[in-house]
Amino acid sequence: MPRYHVTDGTRRTTISLDRTLSAYLALALNTEPHTSEASTAISRYLSDKIVSRLGSLTARRNTVNPGYSQAAIVAALEAIAGPSLQRRYGDWQVGRDEPY
Numbered sequence: 001m002p003r004y005h006v007t008d009g010t011r012r013t014t015i016s017l018d019r020t021l022s023a024y025l026a027l028a029l030n031t032e033p034h035t036s037e038a039s040t041a042i043s044r045y046l047s048d049k050i051v052s053r054l055g056s057l058t059a060r061r062n063t064v065n066p067g068y069s070q071a072a073i074v075a076a077l078e079a080i081a082g083p084s085l086q087r088r089y090g091d092w093q094v095g096r097d098e099p100y
Contacts, residue, residue, distance in 0.1 A: 002034070004043045006068065008051045015046060015072045021080075028079040049075035 001016040017025070022042065023033035029045055031038040050071045078086055 002039070002042075004039065004046055004072075006043065006047045006050050006072070008047070013068055015050075015068055017042075017072060017076060021073070021076050024080045025076040045079065046072050046075055049078075 001018060002022045003014050003016050005012050006015050007013075019034075022038075025042055025045070026033040026035075026038035029038070029041045031041045050068055053071050053075070054067060081089070
């Protein structure tokens with residue numbers, strides 16, 4: 001599985017994504033999958049999305065389950081799905097007793 005460095009400017013961690021998901025994300029970011037350009041673009045994208053979703057890596061460093069991997073998967077899926085499918089997913093979740 002490809003690994004990506006995620007940083008908030010001071011701390012960094014490493015995230016792994018499935019190879020196919022990485023390829024789709026690279027294409028969504030307009031880069032050739034499995035290249036150094038794609039790796040850089042994906043790392044930057046994931047850093048922005050994870051830090052905006054979870055906050056600084058430094059603040060979360062001591063938590064038991066910081067959720068970086070799950071946040072990376074969600075960020076990748078959102079990039080691939082686009083706004084229309086995201087809205088449909090949100091509409092589908094409305095009224096559910098628990099998140100899917």
